[in-house]
Amino acid sequence: xxxxxxHCHLDLMVQKGIGIDxxxxxxxxAGVERIIVxxxxxNNWNLIQQYAHEHPMVEWAMGIHPWFVSAESRDxxxxxxxxxxxxxxxxxxxxxxxxxxxxxxxQRLQIEVLTExxxxxxxxxLPVLFHVRKAHQELLQLLKQYPLPKGGVLHGFTGSYxxxxxxxxxxxxxxxxxxxxxxxARKTRDAVARLPLDKLILETxxxxxxxxxxxxxxxxxxxxxxxxxxxxxxxxxxEQTITLMIEKSSKLLFKL
Ligand SMILES: [Zn+2]
Numbered sequence: 001x002x003x004x005x006x007h008c009h010l011d012l013m014v015q016k017g018i019g020i021d022x023x024x025x026x027x028x029x030a031g032v033e034r035i036i037v038x039x040x041x042x043n044n045w046n047l048i049q050q051y052a053h054e055h056p057m058v059e060w061a062m063g064i065h066p067w068f069v070s071a072e073s074r075d076x077x078x079x080x081x082x083x084x085x086x087x088x089x090x091x092x093x094x095x096x097x098x099x100x101x102x103x104x105x106x107q108r109l110q111i112e113v114l115t116e117x118x119x120x121x122x123x124x125x126l127p128v129l130f131h132v133r134k135a136h137q138e139l140l141q142l143l144k145q146y147p148l149p150k151g152g153v154l155h156g157f158t159g160s161y162x163x164x165x166x167x168x169x170x171x172x173x174x175x176x177x178x179x180x181x182x183x184x185a186r187k188t189r190d191a192v193a194r195l196p197l198d199k200l201i202l203e204t205x206x207x208x209x210x211x212x213x214x215x216x217x218x219x220x221x222x223x224x225x226x227x228x229x230x231x232x233x234x235x236x237x238x239e240q241t242i243t244l245m246i247e248k249s250s251k252l253l254f255k256l
Contacts, residue, residue, distance in 0.1 A: 001031035001243060003228060004250035005221040007095070007129065007155045007175055007203035010037045010051055010058065011044050016207050016218045024055055027221040034059060034256055035221050038095035038129050038155075041068035042076040045083075049090070059254065061092035061129055063117060066099040066110045073113045080117075084124045091254050093121045094129025095155060101133045111138065118146040127253050128152030130172070136163060143170040151253060156205050161191040168199045173253055175203045178219065181212040181230045193234040197242065201250050202227050 005027065014020055027035065037048045039062045048060040062080055064073055096117040098110050121128045127150040132139045136159075147170075154167045155175040164174050179185045180192050192200065204227065207218035211226050228246070232239050250256065 001225075002247045003030070003032045003224050004202065004247070004254075004256075005032055005035045005204050005206070005224040006153060006201050006250055006254070007177070008035045008037055008206045008221045009040075009208070010035065010206075010221075011047050013207045013218060013220065018207070018218060018220065020051065020055075023220055023222070024057060027224075028057065030222040030225040032221055032224055033057060034250070034254075036061060036091065036129075036254065038065070038092075039063045039090075040065040040095065041070075041073075042079055052089070059091045059256070061094045062088060062090040063092075063094035063096040063129065064113055065095050065131060066097050066106075066114070069106055069110050069113050073109065077113065077116045077120075080120060084120060090126070091256075092127045092129050092152070093117050093124075094152070095131045096128065097131035098135035098139050099131060099133045100135040100138075111142070114139075114142065115146065118142060118148065121148055121150070121152070122146060125149050130154045131156070136166075140166055140170060143167075143172070147171065153201060153253065155203060156209065157191075158185065158188045159191060160187050161194050164191045164195045168196065173199050173201050173249060176200055176227065176231060177203045177205050178209045178211040178223070178227055180234065181226065183212075189234055192231065193236075197235065197237060197245050198249060200231075201246055201253065202231065 052060040151171040153173040153175045157174045
């Protein structure tokens, strides 16, 4: 088994008191080969890069998350540009995106900061990790405007089959996480059952998004194995076909 946790905030897990060595050891025991840690803004880039240097199974991405968009974002985008110019070893841009859940505040700034990151992904030919909430049409529009040479992943997917297909048509993979372990997530489970197998990859979003049965506990990368088990139950293909395809897609997207 060769699993990938394509979205795991190791730095936030540490903040919750989870030891990184133990978490990685347990993940490896569960068959996890690689973990991708997203940037949220310039304040965590150095730390997660250090994790990647210290632990061969860890990779990092550089990005500004919509929750962390601020007056400092323009300077941080400049810094990002400089670091990418110098040949940074991040494997993706992100996480970035749009989150309009809390209303209209900052929407314009979010769009501006995302647009700049899309341009950087184009210029440096990197895949992108996307976060989106209550802004699907706006994000789809931007994806059409700024086509990504190396694609990306819509992380933490919840929604309908039709919505998933719209992103796939824009060249994205769909990041499937713990939400499919909840039977009440009917729409998302139905979508994940029917979306093309070669466009789906797995994640935990640790320490968030605890799986069914683990509510109230911090999520961990080892649980990507449980996400896979739920995923297999939803699909019609043989187990081996599924695991091989997910491995292939994860490696293809992130050039691993
Ligand atoms: Zn995230």
